[in-house]
Amino acid sequence: MSEVVHLPDLDGDGRGVLFEGAPKTVRLALDAGDRVPPHQHPDREIVCYVVDGEIEMTLGDETVELAAGDAARFSGDQDISPRAREDSVALLVLAEG
Numbered sequence: 217m218s219e220v221v222h223l224p225d226l227d228g229d230g231r232g233v234l235f236e237g238a239p240k241t242v243r244l245a246l247d248a249g250d251r252v253p254p255h256q257h258p259d260r261e262i263v264c265y266v267v268d269g270e271i272e273m274t275l276g277d278e279t280v281e282l283a284a285g286d287a288a289r290f291s292g293d294q295d296i297s298p299r300a301r302e303d304s305v306a307l308l309v310l311a312e313g
Contacts, residue, residue, distance in 0.1 A: 223267065223305070239311035246271070246300035257292030261313035264288050269304025273297075282306075 221234045223243050234241040240260075246252070246269075254274070264273065265287045273280050276294035281301075290296070292310065 223307070234307075239309050242308045242310070244298065244304075244306045244308055246298065246304050246306075248300055248302045248304075251299040252297055254295040254297040256295060257310055259313055260292035260310045262290055262292050262296070263309045263311075264290075264298075265307045267305040267307055270301040271304050271306055272299045272301055274299070 232243045266282045266284050268284050271282045274297040275290050
């Protein structure tokens, strides 16, 4: 059976889980200037696709800038801290690594 989710319909605190089970798929919405505190997702590979806006993604000692249409893949075994440079929406997929 297929599952379909319309991203703009997900509300809440900026994070919304799209589907139950693995891989974990999350919609992240941040207002300009908002930052998610550094955290880790051990044993996960993460793909982040920026749907709208611009996100500065701190990954361990590295910082990458992502704009709408950009995708990044990285390990969840490091500190991760996204910050919105403007109102932004991203889709993150966390898969077992």
